[in-house]
Amino acid sequence: xxxxxxxxxxxxxxxxxxxxxxxxxxxxGLGPEVLSDVSFQIAxxxxxxxxxxxxxxxxxxLRLILLSVRPTRGLVSVFGEEVSGISSEALTGLxxxxxxxxxxxxxxxxxxxxxxxxxxxxxxxxxxxxxRAEVVELLxxxxxxxxxxxxxxLLSGGEKQRAAIARxxxxxxxxxxADEPTGNVDPxxxxxxxxxxxxxxRLGTSVLIATHDFALMDLVDARRxxxxxxxxxxxx
Amino acid sequence: xxxxxxxxxxxxxxxxxxxxxxxxxxxxxNAPLVPTDSQASRALAAVIAILTFLAALCAGAAEIVASxxxxxxxAVAQEVTIQVRPSPGRDIDADVGRAExxxxxxxxxxxxxxxxxxxxxxxxxxxxxxxxDLSDLPVPRLVTLTLAEAATPDLKQLRTNLAEAxxxxxxxxxxxxxLRRLSTMANTFVGVGIGIVALVLIAxxxxxxxxxxxxxxxxxxxxxxxxxxxxxxxxxxxxFQRRFFGLGLRGGIIGSGAALVxxxxxxxxxxxxxxxxxxxxxxxxxxxxxIGWRGYASVLLIGVIASVVTGIVSRLTVRRFLA
Numbered sequence: 001x002x003x004x005x006x007x008x009x010x011x012x013x014x015x016x017x018x019x020x021x022x023x024x025x026x027x028x029g030l031g032p033e034v035l036s037d038v039s040f041q042i043a044x045x046x047x048x049x050x051x052x053x054x055x056x057x058x059x060x061x062l063r064l065i066l067l068s069v070r071p072t073r074g075l076v077s078v079f080g081e082e083v084s085g086i087s088s089e090a091l092t093g094l095x096x097x098x099x100x101x102x103x104x105x106x107x108x109x110x111x112x113x114x115x116x117x118x119x120x121x122x123x124x125x126x127x128x129x130x131x132r133a134e135v136v137e138l139l140x141x142x143x144x145x146x147x148x149x150x151x152x153x154l155l156s157g158g159e160k161q162r163a164a165i166a167r168x169x170x171x172x173x174x175x176x177x178a179d180e181p182t183g184n185v186d187p188x189x190x191x192x193x194x195x196x197x198x199x200x201x202r203l204g205t206s207v208l209i210a211t212h213d214f215a216l217m218d219l220v221d222a223r224r225x226x227x228x229x230x231x232x233x234x235x236x
Numbered sequence: 237x238x239x240x241x242x243x244x245x246x247x248x249x250x251x252x253x254x255x256x257x258x259x260x261x262x263x264x265x266n267a268p269l270v271p272t273d274s275q276a277s278r279a280l281a282a283v284i285a286i287l288t289f290l291a292a293l294c295a296g297a298a299e300i301v302a303s304x305x306x307x308x309x310x311a312v313a314q315e316v317t318i319q320v321r322p323s324p325g326r327d328i329d330a331d332v333g334r335a336e337x338x339x340x341x342x343x344x345x346x347x348x349x350x351x352x353x354x355x356x357x358x359x360x361x362x363x364x365x366x367x368x369d370l371s372d373l374p375v376p377r378l379v380t381l382t383l384a385e386a387a388t389p390d391l392k393q394l395r396t397n398l399a400e401a402x403x404x405x406x407x408x409x410x411x412x413x414x415l416r417r418l419s420t421m422a423n424t425f426v427g428v429g430i431g432i433v434a435l436v437l438i439a440x441x442x443x444x445x446x447x448x449x450x451x452x453x454x455x456x457x458x459x460x461x462x463x464x465x466x467x468x469x470x471x472x473x474x475x476f477q478r479r480f481f482g483l484g485l486r487g488g489i490i491g492s493g494a495a496l497v498x499x500x501x502x503x504x505x506x507x508x509x510x511x512x513x514x515x516x517x518x519x520x521x522x523x524x525x526x527i528g529w530r531g532y533a534s535v536l537l538i539g540v541i542a543s544v545v546t547g548i549v550s551r552l553t554v555r556r557f558l559a
Binding site: 111114128132149 | 263264265266267269271457458462464465471
């Protein structure tokens, strides 16, 4: 496959980075530092992997970008906005520009596949009729057209994964974060999902995929952010 | 790409089409975001129903007491009594006639009625038994005066006149002391009723606080996902409020409905008892066991307030929990 994707880390013109970390350190409570002195940028429309052994801090780094935790020290900027002391309204605004695929999918078990995928549009207060066609189209596109009234507990691992990805994509985010998005599926499906992310990146979304699947990363010629012992190294 | 779907073959009758087919009519599209049908919600609805029922009973009872007291006061305040005591060396019939004519002279007195000696003695029968010769007893005689409606006769003046004309013999009783006691008792009852209703509503609010916190903890995952997909705190609070308002409404309707049924049944039972002597006394004391439109309205109002309290308290709890 070896797709060529936009891996430019240099910023063109005056465009600000989608995500910028400056000397970020992070610890939980009084524990040891999970991340120390991490600095990097994610450029608009770029595609990169985040990798490293288990427990290296990949999920923590994603949570920092998602603004679900705040750094112990250093600066985190998302869409050009420095996030310390950000208001909850602004936080909501930033989150609406991101899509996220969790390692454990985090689909709501009491909602149908359709309702789960439509959730990001629903929480924006849009009427159901205004997004119905969009959601159905995306569900058909990821191959869940026949499964839209099924509750998540009845979906297979691969179907859940695709539903989670569809939910992350439905609001056309500017930044897509995916935590081990191919961790629960067979290699064939993993490759198909990767192609989905690449396609999305071509349409202008910045993509960050956290994975430790080297076979997957070898399929794409993309920048790799490697975490090890709390520090970050960038392999172009 | 994304030709990953199950490659199902369409039935031959449906031609392949590029326009997306309409959604199946059975597709659920807007299920509540906070899961509803859990045991905890049923328990909360039951608690709200029971509390609403108790509050409604209290309100209805207070209403019965208040309206009965009103009736009594109306009936009693329409009447004043002159008591004429026999006194040695005086002609009691002349005294009674004098008192009556004094009373008649006062404007605003609609009617006077003199109790004859026989009637006055009959009034004592319940205490002394019948068949006694009471002619030797100095039984006081009564003149009842019925006040004209919407008139305020000068009873003070009448009292002074009586004291001047028949000193130490005639006295005027306008039941003021008794009325004051009655109205104090009725007001106490109503106050206690309102206090209990307020306590029950506070208890409902507290139960909802605990239930909401429990629901928030139990749905932490849901709240987190809603946050990540871009829901703000207000949206989440509204989702919880909607769910709890629904529960409160269910509990409130069941509770106040049960209270209405209880009052209707009590009214029926009271009507059946009325034939007996005990029934007459109960009715004399409590009136006709009717809570009236004001009573029904307050019972329904309590149901509505309970559900509104439930909704508002859950929203505030969620906002505080998220902050």
